[in-house]
Amino acid sequence: MSAEIKEREPLFSAKNMKLIKNPINISNPITVQVLGICSALAVTAKLMPAIVLSISVIVVMAAANVIISLLRDGIPPRIRIIVQLVVIASLVILVDQVLKAFVYDVSKQLSVFVGLIITNCIIMGRLEAFAMSNKPWPAFLDGIGNALGYGIILVVIAFFRELLGSGTIFDFQVIPQAFYEFGYQNNGLMILPPMALITVGVIIWVQRYYTRDLIEKN
Amino acid sequence: MYTNGYIFRYAAIMVIIAAALLSTAAMLLKPFQERNVAIDKMGGILASAKIPDVNATNAIKLFNEYVKEEIVVNQDGEVVESYLAKDGKMQEGKAFSIDMKKELYKKSKGEPYELPLYVIDKDGKTIYIIPFRGVGLWGPIWGNMALNDDLNTIVGVTFGHKGETPGLGAEIIADFFTKQFVGKKIFDDDNQFKSITVVKGGVQKLPENLRIHGVDAISGGTITCNGVNDMLEDVLRSYLPYLQKNR
Numbered sequence: 001m002s003a004e005i006k007e008r009e010p011l012f013s014a015k016n017m018k019l020i021k022n023p024i025n026i027s028n029p030i031t032v033q034v035l036g037i038c039s040a041l042a043v044t045a046k047l048m049p050a051i052v053l054s055i056s057v058i059v060v061m062a063a064a065n066v067i068i069s070l071l072r073d074g075i076p077p078r079i080r081i082i083v084q085l086v087v088i089a090s091l092v093i094l095v096d097q098v099l100k101a102f103v104y105d106v107s108k109q110l111s112v113f114v115g116l117i118i119t120n121c122i123i124m125g126r127l128e129a130f131a132m133s134n135k136p137w138p139a140f141l142d143g144i145g146n147a148l149g150y151g152i153i154l155v156v157i158a159f160f161r162e163l164l165g166s167g168t169i170f171d172f173q174v175i176p177q178a179f180y181e182f183g184y185q186n187n188g189l190m191i192l193p194p195m196a197l198i199t200v201g202v203i204i205w206v207q208r209y210y211t212r213d214l215i216e217k218n
Numbered sequence: 219m220y221t222n223g224y225i226f227r228y229a230a231i232m233v234i235i236a237a238a239l240l241s242t243a244a245m246l247l248k249p250f251q252e253r254n255v256a257i258d259k260m261g262g263i264l265a266s267a268k269i270p271d272v273n274a275t276n277a278i279k280l281f282n283e284y285v286k287e288e289i290v291v292n293q294d295g296e297v298v299e300s301y302l303a304k305d306g307k308m309q310e311g312k313a314f315s316i317d318m319k320k321e322l323y324k325k326s327k328g329e330p331y332e333l334p335l336y337v338i339d340k341d342g343k344t345i346y347i348i349p350f351r352g353v354g355l356w357g358p359i360w361g362n363m364a365l366n367d368d369l370n371t372i373v374g375v376t377f378g379h380k381g382e383t384p385g386l387g388a389e390i391i392a393d394f395f396t397k398q399f400v401g402k403k404i405f406d407d408d409n410q411f412k413s414i415t416v417v418k419g420g421v422q423k424l425p426e427n428l429r430i431h432g433v434d435a436i437s438g439g440t441i442t443c444n445g446v447n448d449m450l451e452d453v454l455r456s457y458l459p460y461l462q463k464n465r
Binding site: 042043045046049074075076077078079082083086087089090093094097098100101102104105108110112113161165166188191192 | 220224225228229232233236239240243244247250251254255257258274356357378380381383384385386437438
């Protein structure tokens, strides 16, 4: 019976849209599940690498979720983690090679961090928790949603770190030279990883202020 | 439900498919990637000599326009080969294809080595360009140093890196760092080799007479800066016989 209902379910039903909306706010991988913190600290000193990394993660995560979801009935449970890793690693290498061939400048900027997508725990987390037990379409949406939730936080952190740490946005100086002449200085601490962590903390605080559901009852 | 045989077959087939896919992609994309690397190398050489408006599309053309000679020098400072514009395209010369990493490795083992040197003619001024290769925090770093015809005063430098930390070590490629090198000298007034030192805490910490051989380090990028330091010293020393002979 339930199978019949599912077949009639429209592509963008309320349930499916939740797969995209929830990870952006109430089940955000970084601010609520506190996953993927390492790369959130590492690549957010500048806005551009943060954006390209977010896009790469969206591609890898959506594709990996779909592939694992398609294979889910054939994957032997005992080697499922290995299968997931092979899929992620292959996709990441593909993305890296394509970046190197066609957008060399960006690939130079991102350097090791594309390779490090493999170690992003959000991706394996979603494969294990969602794609292994859901159909390809919901798995695809779930991948996009979680990667977006991750990417948005990355971009927000990178915006503040670049603005306050280097006085630039996308490498264009936005803080007027006159400020510097009056003694304003870029905050050197902002470009170091600890401030990224504190920025994450501030984002969590702001998010909880607006989304009361997230606050624990006790 | 899943027998051992099934698991082995599954794993084997999966790995073969992944391997086939990746090697196909690598082979198909290799020409594009190699071209990008070569263009990047040319761009770095030209940019260190302060040739204006170099970008990925005009690098090959400008490289052939400005570089008038490619020299291969050996450990004794002798010119092994000189490749001129009339000999063909500049990116096909022997010097351009030399793998710095291999040659510096030979040097570290005390074996004979051969290194490239580019001569640029910019508005009638002769500029010598020394390519660099070294190790940063996460991987290789490289660069180019353009010297005036006195083979002492720096016209400009560029750096590159494989995977230094964005915002920290990776800032060695940024303008604010590289422009410090302009006008600095690698020999002192007594013709003693001094290299260029990247100073943690700033050049002001050095005695006055050494400031012409130093630049400020980048905060948060200490290990990369140390790598730059070692690279400059090590590579310049490899060219020292040639530099001293020709000054």
